[in-house]
Amino acid sequence: MRIDLHPTDTYGEFKMRPGLVLANGAHLVPGGVNFSIYSSGATSCELVLFHSGEREPYAVIPFPEGYRVGAVFAMIVYDLDFEDLEYGFRMDGEYDFSRGVIFDKTKTLLDPYAKIITGRNVWGEEPDWTNPFQYRAKVVMNDFDWEGDEPIRSTHNEMIIYEAHVRGFTKDESSGVKYNGTYAGLREKIPYLKDLGVNTIELLPIFEFDEFEGAREVNGQKLMNYWGYSTVGFFAPKAGYAASGKYSMQVDEFKSLVKELHKNGIKIILDVVFNHTAEGNEYGPYISFKGIDNNYYYILTPEGYYYNFSGCGNTLNCNNPVVRNLILGCLRYWVATFHIDGFRFDLAAILGRNQDGSPMSNPPLLESLAFDPVLKDVILIAEAWDAGGLYQVGNFPAYGRWAEWNGRYRDDMRRFLKGEDGLAGAAAARILGSEDIYDRYWRGDAASVNFITCHDGFTLYDLYAYNGKHNEANGWGNSDGGNDNHSWNCGWEGESTDYGTNFLRHKMIKNAAAVLLTSLGVPMILAGDEFGNTQYGNNNPYCQDNKISWLDWNDLEKNKDIYNFFKYMIAFRKRHPVFMRKSPATPYGYPMTSLHGGDAWRFDRSEGSHYVGVMFTGKTKDGEDDFIYLGVNAHWDAKPIFLPELPADKTWKVEVNTDLGENACYETPCEIAANNSFLVGPRSVIICTA
Amino acid sequence: MAKYVQEIGEVSKVKLHGHIDASIAPELMNEMKDLIARKDEIKKLVFFADELEYVASAGIRAVVFAKQKIGANVQVYLVGASDVILDVFKLTGIDKFLTIQDKFEG
Structure with a gap:
C-alpha cells in the first residue's frame, strides 16, 4: 500500500481519509474505495452503505467538513467488501421550490457517475416498490481482458449502419440464440450480421433505464418503457439487457459483445439520451440530480417548474458547465472503457439550447464534443430536432465534425418512391448526398446519415403494407405516433394473401433498399427490414415488449428474396468506392x-x-x-x-x-x-x- | 490447509466447490495470490468445478485474476462445470481464455 493512502481518521468502525476530489463517483484505490461527488448547494453530504440487496443501510458516514474542497465531497473509506457493497448519498440543503433548490436529506440518491446500477437486474422482474432506494450504485472492477482490441480504422463514410434494439433483436424464440434478448444473445448473432455485410451496429439506448417507468396495462397486456429513452444512469450499461445482470456482470458482458463485434470488423454506435432524465417533472421521483443540484441539472422556468423541450417532463441543462462536464465525461468513459465507436444523440437540438432554453449559435457543449481529444475518431450523429419545435436539419452547429440523421432523406425518398408528383428533383438531391442541405466543404462526406426507416416509425415492410398507423395496442386511442408516414399499402391494408400485392410490396422494399444503398452519405438500415419484419402497422411501439416489437426471425425464411437482395446491395456498395466518394x-x-x-x-x-x-x-x-x-x-x-x-x-x-x-x-x-x-x-x- | 488449492506444481489443481459468493470469494482470491507467487513452477492450472454449485461475480473475478497474473504460457482449464456455471463464464466472454473440459484430459 502506498504510504500516502494510509487512513488518517476513523468514524465508528470505519477507517478513512480525505479523498481524491477529481475522480467523480466511486473508484477502487489500494485498500479502499474513493467516493467523490459534487454539489454546489448542499450544506452537508452523507455516504450511505448497503449490503447487496438489503433495504436498510449498514452504515451512514457523514463527509467531515475537512473532506470538502469547493463543492466536492471526497472520501476514501478503507476495508470495504466492495463485491457486496451498494452505495448512495444523502444531501442536506435549502428547500425553495421557486428558486429550483429542493434538497431533501431523507432521500438516498444515486451517484450520477455510477458505473454499475442494481435494482433492475433482470428485465421485467417486479421490484419491491416499498423500497425507498430503488437504483443503487456498485463499484466496478476494470479487469476485463480486451485481448489487444483496437479501433477499426475505417472512415465514417464507409459505414453501413444497422439500427437495433438489444432486447428486441433476439428476444423472440425464433432468433435461435441461447440468451434471448441480451448482450450475449446479440453476440451470438454476430455471424448473421457478418453474413448480411453491415459494418456498424447502432443500439437503441443501453444506459441504465427503468423498464417500469410509465408501465401500464392495456387490454390485459403489460406495457413497459421498452425503448429506454429515459436515462437513470449515464455511465452504467443496462443490467436487464445482460443475461449476467443478476450477477452484476453487465459491464463484462457488454465489453465482451464489443470485443467480438470489433473482431468481426463491426463498429458500435450508441444511441444516447442527454436531453432529459428519468426524474420527470415536479411529480417525478428523486433519483439523483434533483437532490444534488436541481437548478444546475435542469432547465427551469422562473417559477421553478421544469421546461419540457424533450416531451418527457424535464430538460437537462446541457450548457451549464457542470452538466457539460458530466456529458463529456460520460462519452469519454464509454469510448475509453467500452471502446465505443460513435454516438447518436437523441433530440440533439436540445444540446444547443441555452440555460434559459433559447437556441445558441455556438453552443459550448457541441463545440467541446466536436474538438475533444478522446472523442477525436468517433462519429457524432445528431438527431437534429427536439420536441420543443427546434428543427435544425442542415444547420445543426456541426464544426465540420457532426453528422446528422437526415430526416429529409426519409421524407423525400418515401414520397418519391410511392409515386408522388414533384419529387424527382428532391430525390436526386438526396441520392447525391444532400449537398443542398450539407455543404460538402464544411460538413465533409459523411454528414448525411440516410435512412428510409428507423426505430421511430413504420418498418420498411409496414411502409408498404399500411396506409395509416395502427397503434391501438399502445392504449392512447391511436392518437400517438406520427401521421406523416408517406406510406402506401399497395392496395390492401395489412397482411394479404394476394400474390400481386405481395409481389409489389417486395418490389417496393427492394426499390428502397437499392436507392438507400447507392446514395452518397452513410446508409442506415433498421434491423429486420432486411427480411421484411412487421410491427403490424404500429409506428410507435415504444411500450410494446412483445411480438409487435421483437424481430420474428421466421420471416427470414419466408422473405428470403428480400434478405438476399439487401445482402447483394450491401456487397455492391462495398465493391464500389464511388459511393463512399473515395x-x-x-x-x-x-x-x-x-x-x-x-x-x-x-x-x-x-x-x-x-x-x-x-x-x-x-x-x-x-x-x-x-x-x-x-x-x-x-x-x-x-x-x-x-x-x-x-x-x-x-x-x-x-x-x-x-x-x-x-x-x-x-x-x-x-x-x-x-x-x-x-x-x-x-x-x-x-x-x-x- | 487451503480450502480450494489442492496442489501446486507443474500441474496445479484448484477445487472449486459449494457456494462461492461475495463473502467467501476473498478466501479464494487470497489462495490465488499465494498460488501466483509460485507461478514459475506452474505449467498448467486446473480449476475443477464439478462440485461447484454457485459462483458470484467475485468468484469469477478470482479465476480471471489467476488467469491474468499467471502468465501467458500457463494453460488454464475449467473442468466439469455444470451448464449453469458454464453459462456465467460464457456470458461474459471469460470462457474464451480458458480450456473447457468435462474431464481433465491434460
Whole structure:
C-alpha cells in the first residue's frame, strides 16, 4: 500500500481519509474505495452503505467538513467488501421550490457517475416498490481482458449502419440464440450480421433505464418503457439487457459483445439520451440530480417548474458547465472503457439550447464534443430536432465534425418512391448526398446519415403494407405516433394473401433498399427490414415488449428474396468506392456524378416526372474504370430510357432489376441493347454497370 | 490447509466447490495470490468445478485474476462445470481464455 493512502481518521468502525476530489463517483484505490461527488448547494453530504440487496443501510458516514474542497465531497473509506457493497448519498440543503433548490436529506440518491446500477437486474422482474432506494450504485472492477482490441480504422463514410434494439433483436424464440434478448444473445448473432455485410451496429439506448417507468396495462397486456429513452444512469450499461445482470456482470458482458463485434470488423454506435432524465417533472421521483443540484441539472422556468423541450417532463441543462462536464465525461468513459465507436444523440437540438432554453449559435457543449481529444475518431450523429419545435436539419452547429440523421432523406425518398408528383428533383438531391442541405466543404462526406426507416416509425415492410398507423395496442386511442408516414399499402391494408400485392410490396422494399444503398452519405438500415419484419402497422411501439416489437426471425425464411437482395446491395456498395466518394475520376472526362432522365443527360425535374437516373463514375478498389447507372422509376407505368453513352470499349450490363421478383439480382450481368435503350418496369429500380 | 488449492506444481489443481459468493470469494482470491507467487513452477492450472454449485461475480473475478497474473504460457482449464456455471463464464466472454473440459484430459 502506498504510504500516502494510509487512513488518517476513523468514524465508528470505519477507517478513512480525505479523498481524491477529481475522480467523480466511486473508484477502487489500494485498500479502499474513493467516493467523490459534487454539489454546489448542499450544506452537508452523507455516504450511505448497503449490503447487496438489503433495504436498510449498514452504515451512514457523514463527509467531515475537512473532506470538502469547493463543492466536492471526497472520501476514501478503507476495508470495504466492495463485491457486496451498494452505495448512495444523502444531501442536506435549502428547500425553495421557486428558486429550483429542493434538497431533501431523507432521500438516498444515486451517484450520477455510477458505473454499475442494481435494482433492475433482470428485465421485467417486479421490484419491491416499498423500497425507498430503488437504483443503487456498485463499484466496478476494470479487469476485463480486451485481448489487444483496437479501433477499426475505417472512415465514417464507409459505414453501413444497422439500427437495433438489444432486447428486441433476439428476444423472440425464433432468433435461435441461447440468451434471448441480451448482450450475449446479440453476440451470438454476430455471424448473421457478418453474413448480411453491415459494418456498424447502432443500439437503441443501453444506459441504465427503468423498464417500469410509465408501465401500464392495456387490454390485459403489460406495457413497459421498452425503448429506454429515459436515462437513470449515464455511465452504467443496462443490467436487464445482460443475461449476467443478476450477477452484476453487465459491464463484462457488454465489453465482451464489443470485443467480438470489433473482431468481426463491426463498429458500435450508441444511441444516447442527454436531453432529459428519468426524474420527470415536479411529480417525478428523486433519483439523483434533483437532490444534488436541481437548478444546475435542469432547465427551469422562473417559477421553478421544469421546461419540457424533450416531451418527457424535464430538460437537462446541457450548457451549464457542470452538466457539460458530466456529458463529456460520460462519452469519454464509454469510448475509453467500452471502446465505443460513435454516438447518436437523441433530440440533439436540445444540446444547443441555452440555460434559459433559447437556441445558441455556438453552443459550448457541441463545440467541446466536436474538438475533444478522446472523442477525436468517433462519429457524432445528431438527431437534429427536439420536441420543443427546434428543427435544425442542415444547420445543426456541426464544426465540420457532426453528422446528422437526415430526416429529409426519409421524407423525400418515401414520397418519391410511392409515386408522388414533384419529387424527382428532391430525390436526386438526396441520392447525391444532400449537398443542398450539407455543404460538402464544411460538413465533409459523411454528414448525411440516410435512412428510409428507423426505430421511430413504420418498418420498411409496414411502409408498404399500411396506409395509416395502427397503434391501438399502445392504449392512447391511436392518437400517438406520427401521421406523416408517406406510406402506401399497395392496395390492401395489412397482411394479404394476394400474390400481386405481395409481389409489389417486395418490389417496393427492394426499390428502397437499392436507392438507400447507392446514395452518397452513410446508409442506415433498421434491423429486420432486411427480411421484411412487421410491427403490424404500429409506428410507435415504444411500450410494446412483445411480438409487435421483437424481430420474428421466421420471416427470414419466408422473405428470403428480400434478405438476399439487401445482402447483394450491401456487397455492391462495398465493391464500389464511388459511393463512399473515395474514388479517383475516370480518365474519360465524365463527371463523377451526373443526372439523367428518359434521355441521357436530360434530367427531368418537372412536376410530373417520376424518374431519376444517376450515373456514378470512378475507379474500383482494384483501379479498374467503374461506371454505374442507377435508374429509379417511381411511376406506375414502365419507362423507356436511354443510358448515357460509354467509352467505345465498354458496354452497359444490367446487374439489378427489381421488376424481376426473386431474380432481381443477376448472377451474370446481362448486356443491354446496343443503342443503350432499356425499358424500366413500373415502380422499379435498375442498376447497370460497365 | 487451503480450502480450494489442492496442489501446486507443474500441474496445479484448484477445487472449486459449494457456494462461492461475495463473502467467501476473498478466501479464494487470497489462495490465488499465494498460488501466483509460485507461478514459475506452474505449467498448467486446473480449476475443477464439478462440485461447484454457485459462483458470484467475485468468484469469477478470482479465476480471471489467476488467469491474468499467471502468465501467458500457463494453460488454464475449467473442468466439469455444470451448464449453469458454464453459462456465467460464457456470458461474459471469460470462457474464451480458458480450456473447457468435462474431464481433465491434460
